Amino acid sequence: MEPVISREPVISVTNLSKTYQNGARALDDVSLKVQPGEIFCLLGPNGAGKTTLVRILATQLLPSAGKVSVLGQDAIAHPELIREDMAIVPQEGRPGQDLNAWDYVYWYLRARGMVAREAAARTEATLKEMGLWEIRRTMTAKLSGGLRRRVLIAMAVATGAKLLFLDEPTVGLDPEARVATWDLIARLRKQATVVLTTHLMDEVEALADRIGILAQGRLVAMGTARELSRFVPSKTKVVLGEGLELPWLAARGEVAVRGRQVAVYPFDEAATREIIDRASSNGVSFAVAAVGLEDVYLRVVKEHGEVVAS
Ligand SMILES: Nc1ncnc2c1ncn2[C@@H]1O[C@H](COP(=O)(O)OP(=O)(O)OP(=O)(O)O)[C@@H](O)[C@H]1O
Numbered sequence: 001m002e003p004v005i006s007r008e009p010v011i012s013v014t015n016l017s018k019t020y021q022n023g024a025r026a027l028d029d030v031s032l033k034v035q036p037g038e039i040f041c042l043l044g045p046n047g048a049g050k051t052t053l054v055r056i057l058a059t060q061l062l063p064s065a066g067k068v069s070v071l072g073q074d075a076i077a078h079p080e081l082i083r084e085d086m087a088i089v090p091q092e093g094r095p096g097q098d099l100n101a102w103d104y105v106y107w108y109l110r111a112r113g114m115v116a117r118e119a120a121a122r123t124e125a126t127l128k129e130m131g132l133w134e135i136r137r138t139m140t141a142k143l144s145g146g147l148r149r150r151v152l153i154a155m156a157v158a159t160g161a162k163l164l165f166l167d168e169p170t171v172g173l174d175p176e177a178r179v180a181t182w183d184l185i186a187r188l189r190k191q192a193t194v195v196l197t198t199h200l201m202d203e204v205e206a207l208a209d210r211i212g213i214l215a216q217g218r219l220v221a222m223g224t225a226r227e228l229s230r231f232v233p234s235k236t237k238v239v240l241g242e243g244l245e246l247p248w249l250a251a252r253g254e255v256a257v258r259g260r261q262v263a264v265y266p267f268d269e270a271a272t273r274e275i276i277d278r279a280s281s282n283g284v285s286f287a288v289a290a291v292g293l294e295d296v297y298l299r300v301v302k303e304h305g306e307v308v309a310s
């Protein structure tokens with residue numbers, strides 16, 4: 001028989017709310033748990049509260065109400081007990097301009113108390129993995145925005161912290177660097193717990209163990225990608241070019257107009273066939289595709305309304 005291993009959640013949030021001083025209600029009664037070794041992805045429209053939640057969990061911001069336990073400690077009463085076990089890549093963060101990449105990573109590790117030998121080894125390994133080794137001696141002031149962002153990711157990852165917060169880590173990275181960063185994050189799995197926010201569905205599909213979707217400060221969906229797929233009524237969709245009447249389509253499935261395309265989530269197989277036949281005979285381009293996370297996301301967010309600027 002498998003031994004029963006009790007797994008204390010790394011993060012446990014209960015009835016968390018945050019209202020900023022200007023009255024903006026960024027989080028509204030959020031409760032969630034993140035398990036050890038998980039990559040937990042937070043999704044949600046601009047202004048949904050993702051950064052606010054990450055900053056509260058990373059002990060940078062106090063909530064207005066609710067309980068926050070991180071790594072077994074009360075994160076509100078005792079932030080100092082957990083800070084050295086976590087690292088964060090903030091959404092807007094860039095390293096300063098007056099050192100090179102090597103120095104930023106190395107001295108960050110030393111400042112966190114790592115001994116010289118280990119800090120040097122970790123700095124080298126991480127800079128290589130992040131594709132920064134060749135430019136390690138270049139002053140960051142002379143690096144491109146994407147490279148500076150990579151230095152910041154390297155600083156956080158090299159710490160070997162048990163808990164990492166990555167707030168839109170790969171924004172501005174070129175596709176090759178983005179994939180390399182995913183590899184790096186995926187390899188952290190199990191030895192670290194990662195909370196990551198993103199707007200990139202392929203990032204979530206490449207990394208997430210579980211996903212939480214925030215909308216207007218509320219956690220409106222939570223689960224594995226497979227569990228979330230139940231939010232969409234069909235397993236496949238038909239994506240059409242312009243040309244078919246929307247009411248006719250709406251009688252056969254759920255319709256979403258997206259720019260010059262129309263996505264239809266058919267009610268059943270007969271409807272799928274009818275839509276394809278009609279598209280073919282009218283010369284309308286179409287493709288049948290499996291329903292993915294983006295479909296789930298768009299539906300859930302639409303259901304809970306757009307976020308109004310506060
Ligand atoms: N320092 C602040 N003072 C006042 N209101 C704030 C502050 N920071 C964020 N807000 C408000 O809180 C809400 C949530 O913002 P937050 O930055 O957490 O969203 P987000 O989900 O991270 O969005 P994005 O995808 O654009 O990064 C928004 O309405 C925002 O205007």
Ligand SMILES: [Mg+2]
Binds near residue numbers: 051052
């Ligand atoms: Mg944000």
